[in-house]
Structure formats: structure tokens, C-alpha cells
Amino acid sequence: MADIRLEEVGHRYTDDWAVRPMTWTWRSGRAYALLGPSGCGKTTLLNIISGLLTPTQGRVYFDDRDVTSVPTAGRDIAQVFQFPVLYEEMSVYNNLAFPLRNRKYPRKEVDERVRRVASLLGLEEHLGRRARRLDAGRQQIVSLGRGLVRSGVAAVLLDEPLTVVDPALKWTLRSKLKEIHRDTGHTLIYVTHDQTEALTFADEVVVLKDGAIVQSGTPEELFLSPAHEFVGHFIGSPGMNMLPATVVDGEVRIGGACVGRAAGLPLPGERGAPGSTGTAGSVITGPVPGPRSAQAMPISAGPVRLGVRPEFVRLGGSGLSARVTGVDDLGAYLLVHAEVDGHALTAKTAPGAPVSGEHVRFERAFLFRDEVRIGEVVA
Numbered sequence: 001m002a003d004i005r006l007e008e009v010g011h012r013y014t015d016d017w018a019v020r021p022m023t024w025t026w027r028s029g030r031a032y033a034l035l036g037p038s039g040c041g042k043t044t045l046l047n048i049i050s051g052l053l054t055p056t057q058g059r060v061y062f063d064d065r066d067v068t069s070v071p072t073a074g075r076d077i078a079q080v081f082q083f084p085v086l087y088e089e090m091s092v093y094n095n096l097a098f099p100l101r102n103r104k105y106p107r108k109e110v111d112e113r114v115r116r117v118a119s120l121l122g123l124e125e126h127l128g129r130r131a132r133r134l135d136a137g138r139q140q141i142v143s144l145g146r147g148l149v150r151s152g153v154a155a156v157l158l159d160e161p162l163t164v165v166d167p168a169l170k171w172t173l174r175s176k177l178k179e180i181h182r183d184t185g186h187t188l189i190y191v192t193h194d195q196t197e198a199l200t201f202a203d204e205v206v207v208l209k210d211g212a213i214v215q216s217g218t219p220e221e222l223f224l225s226p227a228h229e230f231v232g233h234f235i236g237s238p239g240m241n242m243l244p245a246t247v248v249d250g251e252v253r254i255g256g257a258c259v260g261r262a263a264g265l266p267l268p269g270e271r272g273a274p275g276s277t278g279t280a281g282s283v284i285t286g287p288v289p290g291p292r293s294a295q296a297m298p299i300s301a302g303p304v305r306l307g308v309r310p311e312f313v314r315l316g317g318s319g320l321s322a323r324v325t326g327v328d329d330l331g332a333y334l335l336v337h338a339e340v341d342g343h344a345l346t347a348k349t350a351p352g353a354p355v356s357g358e359h360v361r362f363e364r365a366f367l368f369r370d371e372v373r374i375g376e377v378v379a
């Protein structure tokens, strides 16, 4: 296993960057989810790591070894794709054993490893069956097993591996993957556009937008401290409310009413910044604004956008004037729709909670400019 370091790595197929030049380290032994919408560059980034693609610019290192020109076979990477990749005429046992025999693992170890991974993935009773006799979901589980069976690989790359798997089984498999990760200590990079999949699987979620990493952190950090508007709305259900506001004399105002004081926060990527990547470090360049300065800045007067998650909007008798326009009862919680200064706002409240009052307060609100978080609202 190795740290996988991308130095100023960028790729373009045409004139536009599919992956914008970035410097980024995937730390050895961690379970990462690479999360972002369709077309944001996830597969391109994965293919650069595996060697299927040579980046247009930049260098790729496994620890101190420069592997930029090393083909996939020389990188010792295991890959699991969206659809099963198997030898259909071979038994499940032989499919699982194949990557080990290919690398001349001793016979006893092959058997131990195959049985271990089969037991973790619930494949024991299928070991003797031909792969083609299994349904597509089960075949994909065998593909997963093939990716996970070896020890000492630099990383296991999983590109939307549960797409063809039955939804009910997905939950089980995600927790199995976590268990296997604890067991093997592999570096896992799991590509998905599904936030639930990312948040339930990963130690660290890396959010990609338009070919640039906009934030990485634990699921909790991304939820509680979104450093970019995109993270605010892509993570959470529903996503973060965004309201136009103004900073005047250090106060945050919405439609002339004061909602608190503006306090600058360190930018993402800086030491101590919530959701920052700490020592892994990142320098993100390109049109999506990234970390730029090493110091928390006071917030200058002018327009900002105030972001507040529905979970932190409180309805009540004091605060900002609001008008409730509707309530959706979703069983586990209520979604209260309101209007504030002509803008829509959603609050999530406990079932049975009274939906009353003509005011709202915010418990955890952030300020954004050019989509990047610059501060928060304090009392």
C-alpha cells in the first residue's frame, strides 16, 4: 500500500478540462468516497490513478515512485467496475482465486483468501457454481470479491460498483465493504454520485464538481460545515437553503432585518478549518474557487449568500419574519415550507411539532461569496 499523490494533475479530452489541475493525496489505508454528479470527472480521475489514462499534465506518485508512465499492470491496483467483469465459464471459486494464482500466491493462501472473502460477501454456497449461472447482482458481488481478495495492492478502485445490485442488498454490501476494509486495511476509493452511498461507506468523502475537488471531510464535517455551496445542496435531503443577504457594519442582514453578526472562518484546506484535509493537503485551481489564503479574513461589507440547513431552521415567535406556505408530513419528520423576504426557505422539524409563529431563527448559518464559504453568522 502507498500514499497516492497527484501533483498538478489535470486532464482534458477536448478544449475543456475534464479534471482541472489539482494537487491531492489519497492516504494509504483510508476508505474514500469520490462523490459528484454525472460528468464531473470521477471516472477520469480514477482512470488516471489506475493508469488506464495518462493525464494531460502533472505527475502521479505512489509514495515516492513516479508512476505517471507506468501502465496499469505495473501499478498493482485492483479495479471493480459498474458491471461484472468475470470469467463466465469458471466457477465462482476460480474467479476469486484468479487474481491470486496469477500472482503466484501459495496454494494454501489462495484457498484461505478465497474462503475468507467469500464468507464476508456471503458467497460460500455459490463457490462451486459457474459464474454465468448467477444473476447480475450476484455476479457483481463476485467482481467485488475479485477486487478485494489480494493483499498489498496499492489501492482498490471501485467505480459505482453497486449499480446493478438489488437496492435491498446494497445496504448489506456497503456495510460488508466497511467490514472488509477494517479487515484488510486496503486503500479504497469508491466512486459514486449517490450521497447515501458515499456517506455510509467512507471515512472521508471527497466532493468533486466540474473537475475540481471542492471539499473533503468526514460525512459529519460535510453536513455540519459545508465549505462550498455545492456541498450544501448536494449533501443533505433536502439540501441547504440559500438566501441573499448583506453584510453591513459587521451585521448580517436579510431584507433590512439583522440576523446576527458576520464572523470570518478559515477557508477550507487551511489548518484548523472544519472539513479541511489537514496534512493530506490540497491546492485546487481552476474556475471553482478553492483555498487561497492562509488567514481567516474579516468579512467585508457587501452582498453574501446565507446558507442554512433545514435541520437548523427554528420556527417560533421571534426572529426573522416568515410566512409558512405549506407542510409536508413525511412520517419521520415534517418539512415546513416558508417564505422569507420573498425567498423560499425549508425547515425540518420533528413530527407532531407545532408549526406556528411568524418568525424563523437560524442555529447554524454560513456565509458564502462566489460559492465559497467565507464565514458564519454568530449571535
Ligand SMILES: Nc1ncnc2c1ncn2[C@@H]1O[C@H](COP(=O)(O)OP(=O)(O)OP(=O)(O)O)[C@@H](O)[C@H]1O
Binding pocket: 013, 014, 018, 036, 037, 038, 039, 040, 041, 042, 043, 044, 045, 193
Ligand atoms: N473519452 C472521452 N472523450 C471525450 N470526452 C470525454 C471522454 N470521457 C469523458 N469525457 C468527458 O469528460 C467529462 C468527465 O467525464 P467522466 O466520465 O470522468 O465523469 P463522471 O463523473 O465519471 O461521470 P459519470 O458519473 O456520468 O460516469 C465529461 O464532460 C465527459 O463528457
